Structures are given as structure tokens and as C-alpha cells.
Amino acid sequence: MSEQQMVQLKMEGPVAILTLNRAKQLNALNRQVLTELKEHLDALQTQKDVRTVLVTGDGRAFAAGADISQMNNLTPNEAQEFAQFGQSVFSQLEALPQPTIALVQGYALGGGMELAMACDVRIAAQGAKFGQPEVTLGILPGFGGSQRLPRIVGQGRALHIMLSGEMIDAEQALSYGLVTAVVPPEQLLSAGFEYADKLHKLGPVALQMVKRAVYEGAETDIQRGLALEAALFGSCFTTADREEGMTAFLERRKPSFTGR
Ligand code: CO8
Numbered sequence: 001m002s003e004q005q006m007v008q009l010k011m012e013g014p015v016a017i018l019t020l021n022r023a024k025q026l027n028a029l030n031r032q033v034l035t036e037l038k039e040h041l042d043a044l045q046t047q048k049d050v051r052t053v054l055v056t057g058d059g060r061a062f063a064a065g066a067d068i069s070q071m072n073n074l075t076p077n078e079a080q081e082f083a084q085f086g087q088s089v090f091s092q093l094e095a096l097p098q099p100t101i102a103l104v105q106g107y108a109l110g111g112g113m114e115l116a117m118a119c120d121v122r123i124a125a126q127g128a129k130f131g132q133p134e135v136t137l138g139i140l141p142g143f144g145g146s147q148r149l150p151r152i153v154g155q156g157r158a159l160h161i162m163l164s165g166e167m168i169d170a171e172q173a174l175s176y177g178l179v180t181a182v183v184p185p186e187q188l189l190s191a192g193f194e195y196a197d198k199l200h201k202l203g204p205v206a207l208q209m210v211k212r213a214v215y216e217g218a219e220t221d222i223q224r225g226l227a228l229e230a231a232l233f234g235s236c237f238t239t240a241d242r243e244e245g246m247t248a249f250l251e252r253r254k255p256s257f258t259g260r
Contacts, residue, residue, distance in 0.1 A: 007036040009043075014051035015196050016044055016098075023059025029086065029111045029143075030067035038089045045096055048259065051204060052196035053096060055119055056103040056189070057112075062128070065110025068137065083142035086111060090118035090144050094215060097208045099199050103192045104128045105185055109167070114143040117152060120211065122178060123192060124170040125185040130178060131167035151218060153178055203241035203257035209233075 008019045018040055020027035027033070044050055057063050066086065074082060093100060093115075102108075102119035109131050116122050116130075124130075132141050132149065140146060141162060150158035153176045161168065170182045183191045199207060209232045217225035236242045240260040248255035 005036070006030075006033045007040060009040045011050070012193075014049060014200060015054060015193065016047075016050045016052070017054045017056065020057040020063055023057075023061075025067070026061035026064035026107060027057040027059065027112065028064055028067040029115070030070045031082070031085070033067075034086055034089050038092065041089070041092045041096065044098070045092070048204075050098055051200050053098050053100045054103055054189075054192045054196070055093075055100060055115065056192075057105065059106070061107040061109075061112065062102070062104040063109070063112030063115055064107045065112050065133070066143065079142075086114075086143035090114060093118045094120075097211075098204075099196075099207055099211070101192050101195055103188050104130070104170075104179065105188055107167075110134055110141065110145075111143045114141060114145040114148065117148040117178075118144060121180055121195065122173075123181045123183060123188065123195065124173055124179040125188045126170055126182055127185060128170040128173070128179075128182075129167040130161075130170075130173045131165065132162045133165040133167070135163065135165040201257075203239070203245060203255075204259045205239050205241050206236065206245075209236060 006020070006022050008021050010017045010019070018037070020033060022028065022033060044053060071079065071082070099121065100119040102116035102122045104116050104122060105125040105128055107129050108116050109129070110133055113130050113132060132145050134141050141149075146162065149161060153161075157176050168176070170179065173179045174182050181191060213229050213232055217228055220228070241257045244257060245255045
């Protein structure tokens, strides 16, 4: 891993916290940030003891977008390659077996908002600002925003956000369904841990199946999506967690899942 540590990984029991650590530049996403993020994801995706991943930013921004000073001199081919690199890192984040929660304080703009959207759940601090201001720079979102935003908030709202380039506040993001909760800034991290605690009482295999059904199903038509759901449903019946969950219900006790 690079010595500068633009992305920190901290473990707190079963929770991994990924923190963008470039506060002076409002956590602008340059190649090094994305590379370090990828290195952490490479490690996390095989760590079964990690049950939830929180993604957050240090300072007064979650992330204010891709690094404009680094993008400014790119050739068309280099720009396409950079977009593909960022997309692949965010797709890797989305495909993590563990649930991921973006904890957004301050600005989540451009690539920063796209990073938040590659997480499964988003919680905002009061005062957070979201936006896809790429059009103000003469570009369009390039780290997956044009694809994920319509899937999350619907085409009309997504087009409004991307065409206007205007920021929306945390309350509006809540009303759009872009975030699921808005909390006081000082409670943002604890809100992430509380959410993680709730997930840890559930079977990790079932959570993983939900992610796969949603994300892989979104890539296909409804008939194939339904077939995928049925196949995943069937495979749950090979797990000890399914047996424990149903037996515990019938015995009127709390289940104790083992992740098998
Ligand atoms: N890139 C590089 N540096 C940035 C960025 C950024 N996106 N955002 C902020 N910074 C830097 C500033 O340059 C400044 O640095 P310095 O102190 O050295 O001058 C520092 O962070 C603090 O920023 P400001 O002084 O501007 O702080 P303000 O509080 O005045 O303003 C804003 C905060 C409103 C967030 C403002 O910084 C801003 O508008 N930032 C840019 C937001 C933006 O346009 N983001 C979208 C970028 S494009 C993108 O994300 C596309 C993703 C896909 C790329 C595909 C690859 C080709």
C-alpha cells in the first residue's frame, strides 16, 4: 500500500471503516485515492470476519468529485480510461459480499456522489449537499452516475440532478430516496454503527443473496431476474442459516446465525 494513505482502513470489531483522507482537497478523487480504495477492497472482499463496511470522508466533504486538476490535461483516450478505472473500482465496491453504508457529511459531488451511490445504503448528516455538477465543467458523470442515479431515484429526478448540475440538500436527498436517513452531524458515525449492529443480527449469506438479486437482477430483464431470484432462493435452502432462521421462528426464540 502507498505510504501517503489517502484512504484509511480501520477495523472496529466486525466493522471496516474506509475513510477518504484528503481533507484539504475536499477528498477529491485522484488516481491514487482510487488505487488505494481498490487495494482495500481487494483485501476486504475475502475477509469473512468483516460484516459491514462503512465509507466516509474526513473533514468538510464526503468527496467533492474527481480531481479536476488531474483531469484537466487528459487526452480523450486517457479520460475514457480514467472513467473506466473509477467505474471498475466502484463496481468492485458495489459487488462486495458485505453490506456497505456511505456516511455522507458535507459535499458529495460528482464522483463523490457516485461513490456514495456505489454503496448499498446512504445516511446523510444534516447540511450534506449532493450533486452531479459535471455539466458545469463541460462533461457528464463518468464514474457510473448516469447509470446508478436513475436506478436509485428514477429517471426524471436523475435527469433533473444531472442536467441542472445543481446541488440538493440532505432533506431533498431523503425525499428522493437517495439517502435513507438524515442525522445530526455528530451522530453520523454512530448511526452507521447502529445500522451495522442491526445487520449483524441477521444471516450474512441472506444479506449477500439480497445484494446479488438486486444488482445482478438490475442488469437483466424481469424474466431472467425472476429466474435468478428463484435460483438464489433455492440455494438458501443449502445453508445452516436458513434452517436456523426458520427453526428459531417456529421455536419462538431468537436465531443465532453462523454465516454458513
Ligand atoms: N478536484 C480538485 N480539487 C478540488 C475539487 C475537485 N473536484 N473540489 C475541491 N477541490 C479543492 C479546491 O481546489 C481547493 O484547493 P486549494 O485550497 O488548494 O485551492 C480545496 O479543495 C477547497 O475547495 P474550495 O476552496 O473550492 O472550497 P469551497 O468551500 O469554496 O467550495 C465546493 C466547495 C463547492 C465543493 C467547490 O470546491 C467545488 O465546486 N468543487 C468542485 C465540485 C465539482 O465540480 N465536482 C465534480 C468534479 S467532476 C467529476 O467528479 C466527474 C467524475 C467522473 C470522472 C470521469 C473521469 C474522466
